[in-house]
Amino acid sequence: MRIAIVSVGDELLVGDTVNTNAAWLGERLDARGATVERVTTVPDRLADIAQVVNESLAAYDAVVVTGGLGPTHDDVTMEGVAAAVGRSLEPHAEASAWLADRGGYSADDGDPRTVELPAGARFLPNDEGVAPGAVVESVYVLPGVPAEMKAMFGRVENEFTGTETYVERVLVDEPESALADRLADLQRRFDVTVGSHPGDGVRVKISAADAGAAKDAAGWLREHANVIDVDAADD
Structure with missing residues (x-):
């Protein structure tokens, strides 16, 4: 919708x-x-x-x-x-x-x-x-x-209806520009949507129609980035 x-x-x-x-x-x-x-x-x-x-x-x-x-x-x-x-x-x-x-x-x-x-x-x-x-x-x-x-x-x-979306968030201590290639790679590897929001670190929001895909993508990013907090706040 x-x-x-x-x-x-x-x-x-x-x-x-x-x-x-x-x-x-x-x-x-x-x-x-x-x-x-x-x-x-x-x-x-x-x-x-x-x-x-x-x-x-x-x-x-x-x-x-x-x-x-x-x-x-x-x-x-x-x-x-x-x-x-x-x-x-x-x-x-x-x-x-x-x-x-x-x-x-x-x-x-x-x-x-x-x-x-x-x-x-x-x-x-x-x-x-x-x-x-x-x-x-x-x-x-x-x-x-x-x-x-x-x-x-x-x-x-x-x-108001639609397809339920599952979200994982990862907080990364790197410049957003430095993450660009890995975020693009993330989307190629997994069936997810990725958003990045700079501020106190870069908050990466990973969304998918499948909970497993979102979790797997977040796990991959945590292995390939300098993570501040793997349980990044949901704000």
Whole structure:
């Protein structure tokens, strides 16, 4: 399953907020065997949201959108998603009832847009907040507040599928450039995908559809490189 993530928020673009949601979603989706192939950050602007969601929906199996839900003037994500799929925004009876049960709120207490979802959308309750999410076609619309996003994603994560991937990590005390030939050799010898990430040593991530292949490849690298820690941290 090929996934695009769309993060909405001016604060992300100017650096006021670090986009931890995209990283967290990428990790969780990867663990389920789904492949994140695009991450895009857009401003709180209706046209930009509609354009990117529409393009992503045409190219990928599913789109996960985070941020821009709620009653304030710049919360235009739901409207942008509706435009992307060619639907109108409509008051959602289930969302309204849920909001009232949640804490005595109603649409009359604030901006009625809070409970407006694209026509025909599936309502997603917000277990950690107020603004509801939605699923329309293959677009999953989640809040931007991390705790709210994580809780809501938990309700739908089993809908994201793919081939389970097994991962081994090896931390190597050599320059990445010096490892290039051995990493290429590693991929020729084993049916694995290899990624390398320099920092405090070079973290080599070995992924495979077969657990044995991943372990064998990691074992080969440990024999042919200057390993710092064969149980490299999973971060």
